[in-house]
Amino acid sequence: MQPIIQITDVNKVYAGGFQALNNINLSIKPAEIFALLGPNGAGKTTLISAICGIVDATSGQITVDGKDIVTGYRHTRSLIGLVPQELTTDAFETVWTTVSFSRGLFGKKPNPAFIEKTLKSLSLWDKKDNKMIELSGGMKRRVMIAKALSHEPAILFLDEPTAGVDVELRKDMWQLVRELRNDGVTIILTTHYIEEAEEIADRIGVIKNGQLILVEDKIALMNQLGKKQLILDLKEPLIEIPAQLTDFNLQLQNEGMQLIYSYDTTDEHTGISALLQQLSVAAIAFKDIKTDQSSLEDIFVSLVREKT
Numbered sequence: 001m002q003p004i005i006q007i008t009d010v011n012k013v014y015a016g017g018f019q020a021l022n023n024i025n026l027s028i029k030p031a032e033i034f035a036l037l038g039p040n041g042a043g044k045t046t047l048i049s050a051i052c053g054i055v056d057a058t059s060g061q062i063t064v065d066g067k068d069i070v071t072g073y074r075h076t077r078s079l080i081g082l083v084p085q086e087l088t089t090d091a092f093e094t095v096w097t098t099v100s101f102s103r104g105l106f107g108k109k110p111n112p113a114f115i116e117k118t119l120k121s122l123s124l125w126d127k128k129d130n131k132m133i134e135l136s137g138g139m140k141r142r143v144m145i146a147k148a149l150s151h152e153p154a155i156l157f158l159d160e161p162t163a164g165v166d167v168e169l170r171k172d173m174w175q176l177v178r179e180l181r182n183d184g185v186t187i188i189l190t191t192h193y194i195e196e197a198e199e200i201a202d203r204i205g206v207i208k209n210g211q212l213i214l215v216e217d218k219i220a221l222m223n224q225l226g227k228k229q230l231i232l233d234l235k236e237p238l239i240e241i242p243a244q245l246t247d248f249n250l251q252l253q254n255e256g257m258q259l260i261y262s263y264d265t266t267d268e269h270t271g272i273s274a275l276l277q278q279l280s281v282a283a284i285a286f287k288d289i290k291t292d293q294s295s296l297e298d299i300f301v302s303l304v305r306e307k308t
């Protein structure tokens with residue numbers, strides 16, 4: 001399947017000499033949800049802006065739907081809807097006018113039914129006649145999404161889509177993103193909320209210091225790097241880990257009342273039965289046992305720390 005976006009050896013050096021993108025190579029598949037994670041200043045917005053043609057790459061090539069974004073700009077840009085991080089709208093226009101106007105900018109014929117559907121899906125229908133200035137921050141952000149969707153793009157970029165959006169609304173937006181993907185729209189989002197990537201992404205890219213340090217299928221990533229912990233609540237506190245248990249690399253916490261055993265979910269032998277046997281030999285009794293799986297957040301934090 002031809003990628004919808006192909007990024008090859010892309011570098012971006014800003015005018016002051018700062019290298020914001022360092023040899024980026026990435027293929028985005030049609031109708032996938034790709035989440036770009038990275039710390040502040042990693043290069044996420046620069047990469048999105050380069051694909052949208054807002055920032056010129058210093059070298060390398062980007063194609064959208066098989067067309068070069070420089071020579072085929074009109075075509076490639078018409079396929080893209082962009083929700084920027086910064087909210088920029090005309091304060092005194094109504095929601096309806098501003099969204100309809102965005103559609104017109106792409107030379108598309110008016111389609112009130114489509115605008116209505118879009119506003120309804122973003123829970124903005126009852127605000128359609130309100131001026132932008134009368135909306136809350138979260139509503140303005142949703143209007144930005146409606147504007148980006150107004151010309152029915154095949155690719156939607158969401159730069160920090162749920163910043164400042166409350167939990168309930170965030171869930172509604174995730175649902176909308178999934179529905180768009182089901183309709184065949186490719187979605188690329190940047191986020192600081194790792195739970196957002198964990199919740200909706202099909203693939204995850206991690207960018208740091210302008211370098212794409214990891215691109216992986218989300219489920220594979222979680223399986224591959226996922227560590228589980230076995231947590232044993234002890235009946236009696238331990239002062240230290242007994243000598244016969246040192247091989248298990250255990251940790252004591254909660255004033256000696258909890259023993260933590262970390263193991264790799266992908267290992268053939270987790271070592272749990274051997275551990276339980278040794279605990280019995282050492283006469284260490286426990287009253288409860290539970291497991292805890294590392295989240296994408298743990299994985300992300302350890303990746304960003306590791307790969308410096």
Ligand SMILES: Nc1ncnc2c1ncn2[C@@H]1O[C@H](COP(=O)(O)OP(=O)(O)OP(=O)(O)O)[C@@H](O)[C@H]1O
Pocket residue numbers: 014015016018019020038039040041042043044045046047
């Ligand atoms: N116009 C510019 N001129 C010079 N440097 C820039 C410019 N725009 C961005 N940068 C720098 O490029 C780097 C990457 O910025 P970018 O906005 O792409 O990061 P980001 O990953 O989106 O960050 P955040 O999560 O904070 O939004 C930063 O160090 C930033 O200061």
